[in-house]
Amino acid sequence: MTSAAEAPSPLRSWRFRRVIAAEFTSSVGTQMTTLALPWFVLMTSGSPARMGLVFLIQILPVPLLAMPAGLLVARWGARRVTIAGDLASALLTAAVPTLYVAGMLPFWALLVIVALIGCVTSAYLSAQRLLLTESIGDDEGVVTAGNALFETATSTARLVGPGVAGFLIARFGALNVLWVDAASFALSAVLLVGLPRTPPATEPTSSHHMAEGVRWLLRDRVLRTLALAALGYGMLMPIVMLALPVLAKNRYDADPHVAGWLLAAWGGGTALGTVVVARLAHRFPPVRLAAAGGVGAAAGLWCLPWDQPVTTLTVTVAAGCMFLPAVTAPAVALMMLRPPEHLRPHVVPVFGAAVFVASPIAYGVAGVLFEHLAVSTVLTAVAVGASLCALLLLCLARRPHQTPVTAAAPPGRQPAEPA
Template structure:
């Protein structure tokens, strides 16, 4: 007989609706800033290298501070850390237009603000998945569904945010778009203040807890395998992402519309996949779902190296991305639920740090690959790598179908 926790949809919880609403609102604003801030730097400095440096400085704190942020989450709790990070991000983003208008914004000061903003992101990423478990409970199916719905909010924001920012930048300017993003983080913090506090204070934590969290991750066969596969996809999929404009240039007469279609297919496929995962989360064990998603993604990725019309290329990109949430949502569920509660906030950041380190390295390597190797050959290598990841996850599902061993 199913428990009440297993039967209840996360969307029926007002607490989870607030968490998802907070994520969607702040993500839309953040995606607007992803376009507005580089545009502001490029227009004011006329320097692509300085624009790239802003990106680098913003992302560096995430892997560097991921483990200390986990300690903070374990000590303060995910709710408080997320609220403080939202408030900090709102203040830091608002400071950019405020200081610029006052004539006080040097490039060095901008980099400092951006680095602090990246530090807020590190805290937020360490807290968000633990916060989901806090509000929906610890049933695997419920948490997988909640993670999929959470990713739906994020992927939808990735579709809406840049498009809205493009229109607003042309109408009101990049600085005013940053004001809007600051407001979205403030609204996010307000939504989370209504969540109840933990019934019991968190246990004292130290660096030893973080070390034990790393040890647990490597000792547990399921988590070790899931982490290895996730690291593989964190390395491979950025190569696919970077290949899209390269394909548009080399295969489709440098048509920017095709580049836009391919990027839209990426976001649309991911959003659709999260909705499918949310519907299936209670029926399929996480390890089986991850294996199925990995096998589907790998099979479709073998079609991408082929010369084909732009429409079918976009459909192929969308189809491959549609399978990815079936890997990421159950992987996040297992990473969150399998550790003991006292180690949960220490294991989750280790997983996130590994993926965040892999992604920028993959982008850098992909740029070099595409300069010397045809895009089709690189994508064939990606498909082979994805197939190996799928085999690892299929083997895991065969050995522990219920993810409990």
């Protein structure tokens, strides 16, 4: 591994800078929609359950289509899939306000649109991470730092997007904000067009490769444990995300500005955390970073259930989210580097599915819970679950480092070096 003093910054790669710019552009629009769409559903229907259903339908295709998405990325290449996903997302997002203005947006039609967006996302997420790796190489420290910077772009968008969305919603209405999201996807596609083409895998990809990727993931102790922790966080964090607009409605007089501040605090805390992780990536093993992040995130979540002024709640959300990148960036780096190169397009979506398979359940259950239980009770249960995930990561960090499981390389390729 490259030493900390010699490790090059991912920002030296113009390809990496282009990928980061595209990610930030599309994420700003997406984070505005993350507030605007559920706020529209919540305020027009008055039902947290319907709001949760919108989240559920949008995220449900991601775990269901994770394996076919891996095949698509392997055959088309990460760059082509990402550009196609940006353009499709732009069209689908613009369809929501267009149909609403035309008086042709019943609730079932909205669910169909968000389900299609979820279908696009299933391939987009896998391609996006592989595109990141293609731009900076295979050094573990560099990739961890690159993922942290990638998360910096995303979390900075979480800081900017909701705050701007809260301002725009109060003046122009929630659905009009979706036009900005559609434009951001189109601009992201334009930014990626200039990247060099990376040829897809020459050997045919099939269900055999997908099954091999699943077997590889299950045999590797590090990724198996991280996937289990990811499953837990995938269940817990959507509940927290859904709780923020509910808190704004129930405790703070249904003020969209408060909802925007809370979501912006989530993004701001995460952005600060990603900067720290990017600087620490070459100094600490990824597993130890993930364990430290899990402990800090759990501690922050224990502060959320208490009734408090909006100012302290905003600070609490930001402080707790500072530790999330220390979990996600190392986990994603190991996910991309530990498998042999020919299995990465199949291991990556399976690992991602560990998060997203729990999210639809979480969104659906959370909406019902918030209608029948106090928000503080639900958030206390979330803090307990996060503590268990942190314990799992601590146990992994205390055990000796384990090299990846050897997997047979396809004909004409050399086996991958252990990470």
